Amino acid sequence: MFRTFAAPFVLLALALFGVSDAARADDTPSGADIVAAADRVRNPQNSFRLSLVLVEYQSGAAHDSITLAVHSKIDPATHQYRNLVRYAAPERDAGKLVLLSGATMWFYDPASKASIRISAQQRLIGQASNGDVLTVNLAHDYASRLIGREGIQDADHQPRDTWHLELTPATSDAGYGRIEIWIEKGTMRPIKSKFYSDSGRPLKIAFYHRYESALGAARPLETIIIDAVDPHLVTKVTASDYRAEDVQDAWFQREYLPRFSEE
Amino acid sequence: MRGLAGVVAGLVALAPAPARAGDDADLIPQDVLDTKLPPAAPGAPRQTLRSKVFAEDAFSAWSPSVAVPVPYPSSLAAWQNRTSLDASLQWKARPWLTLTLGDRLNVFEQDGQSFASTDTVRNDLREVSATIEPIAGTYLEAGRINVRNGSALGFNPTDFFKTRTLVGQSSLDPSVIRQNRLGTLMLRAQTLLSWGSASVAYAPKVAEPSPVTESNPVGVDLHFDATNAAHRVLTALNLELFDLSPQLLGYFELHRSKLGANVTRSIGDAVVAYAEWAGGPEQNLIVRASAFGKQTGTLPAATLVLPPAGTGVSFRNDVATGLSWTVATAFTINVEYHFHQSGFTRSEWRNWFDLGSAPGARPPLTGALWFVRGYANDQQEPVSQHQMFIRVDWPRAFTPHLELSGFAFVSLLDGSVLSQLSASYYLSDAWTASAFVSGNFGDGRTERGSFPERGNLILQLTRYL
Secondary structure (H helix, E strand, O other): OHHHHHHHHHHHHHHHHOOOOOOOOOOOOOHHHHOOOHHHOOOOOEEEEEEEOOOOOEEOOEEEEEEEEEEEOOOOOOOOOEEEEOOOOOOOOHHOEEEEEEHHHHHHHHOEEEEEEEEOOEEOOEEEEEHHOOOHHHHHHEEEEEEEEEEEEEEEEEEEEEEEEEEEEOOOOOOOEEHHHHHOOOOOOOOEEEEEEEOOOOOEEEEEEEEEEOOOOOEEEEEEEEEOOOOOEEEEEEEEEEEOOOOOHHHOHHHHHHHHOOO | HHHHHHHHHHHHHHOOOOOOOOOOHHHHHHHHOOOOOOOOOOOOOOOEEEEEEEEEEEEEEEEEOOOOOOOOOOOOEEEEEEEEEEEEEEEEEOOOOEEEEEEEEEEEOOOOOOOOOOOOOOEEEEEEEEEEEEEOEEEEEEEEEOOOOOOOOOOOOOHHHOOOOOOOOOOOOOHHOOOOEEOOOEEEEEEEOOOOEEEEEEEEEOOOOOOOOOOOOOOOOOOHHEEEOOOEEEEEEEEOOOHHHHEEEEEEOOOOEEEEEEEEEEEEEEEEEEEEEEEEEOHHHHHHHHHHHHHOOOOOOOOOOOOOOOOOOOOEEEEEEEEEEOOOEEEEEEEEEEOOOOOHHHHHHHHHHHHHHHHOOHHHHHHHHHHHHHHHHHHHHOOOOEEEEEEEEEEOOOOOOOOHHHHHHEEEEOEEEEEEEEEEEEOOEEEEEEEEEEEEEEEOOOOOOOOOOOEEEEEEEEOOO
């Protein structure tokens, strides 16, 4: 009903503002399809683990770093990833765990034996929050709108022909008020994204960099996150040691956290 | 024709716009792009032994004692130095067997105390246990185990095994205190299921209770007379329901059995709300303290219950509820309200001060009054019925290596405050320097203002090994 009524206006909007999901050239995938394809590029579909090193730079000089091991598995009920993150370094933080299952995020400190529920905004290091290092299907948490095609520069200043999309929260689990994302046409590789607060304030810019083969696909092994307010603050997240892993469902409840040993 | 025009317009819109000058990519420093970390060794063998070992020195100095309405019964040290070696080890000896050890060896030097005194060396065996997993998801444990429950930060009514577990601390921050407390000798079984988990723990009585003391017995005292002075059973049921993660607990101890519950819930992506409740039949704090003092010989058997309080047993509730709010991903604020029905009322505080400050009030009497507060501290329960707790944590404050935090307990009965500010600077991945400044604020006839020591400074250096 709505589609029939809206068709002339959609055509007008197409001419004036670019492409929309409701009316597009035949070879143009929908925004949701593009974001889902980019999710598949970023994230293996089967359960896996990887190592992450987060280095914080200030005016180009490295200041701080942490090393994490991330274990991820899709929840078949929600199609969203569940994540268990273990701090490996520095030594003062080693052994601490962060668990994300559904909407709940828990922090476990083996020193205090305490599992504390935390928010996605609590920051790990630099510009990276807990939500940034966790494996997330954006297509699940956000509604996407295809703005149009756009040529942009990637992190290496190479020109890329991309789909430019706007993501807005579709579930209460969405961590940002709005996301803009540029996904390379053809390869469906995410190139760049911009994150905004609920009030529309720009928070950070992320570049997806150094695509290399990992678990059967070319994936971005580096994510470079730039503070939108102070661009001298940059955090680089480097992924390595992707491994398929039989991640047990029991790992994703807080009572398991004291038991976790990566065996 | 109109259709063709639409397609043309669409194709124009779909053509890529040219890359713009001043692109965001210009914001990336070249060094950041050039730095390439060595990849982790693929398939590196998993560790079966995990350890965290550190050495720590903490120097504490207190402000000179001031005259207070109720004289403190013992002399107070002006300074103390603690040197500790702390080790936490976990060894997965077999796929079904895990061995755990947590221990801290302390050496104390203190104002007015000989270095060769019996209080100089103390070993705190926090944990030593064996865990077997006979079938997947089911665990049986035996040994000294640190079982902790509770969703709040400042006061945990459902943390039933917290009583009498405090050992040498630097910070007064409840979040830090939990990092060095004694476990309880127990047998525990737990099963993890798809909908949650269930556990039961039995902690036997293996010794008669020791007195509440500020002294540190020498050597390798296991302190079972503090942690295992009564038979206790704790059952817990954890559920994953309605984004509340409810936890239901049943605690059984002669004359002090309780039920408890915890719930937490996210509100948006920056706020977490939580509530914790425990309740059961028991006497009030003053009467329990008096009975314990007599049982352990600290108070003469004929000592009256001071300040006067009803000795009846009734159902009493403990509640801690609050929220944490992360502001701009930078710092986190916790605000909590604590209700401890067994604690002092306004009239009981008035009696406490009136009795202790009366002409002729002397140590047997003042000692008994202060003993109630010492007992509450030993039990890790508030003295007053109503208080607020506020905590702010600002990691990476000004620089990535600095973490600032502060907390305040505010008595809602008299407005007095116990507050602490702390700063930790990460000199390197291995070295951390910390400073803690705390103070009691309030006039002499308030909970916090009645302490003879108004301020405390602690300087601490930690080296991870």
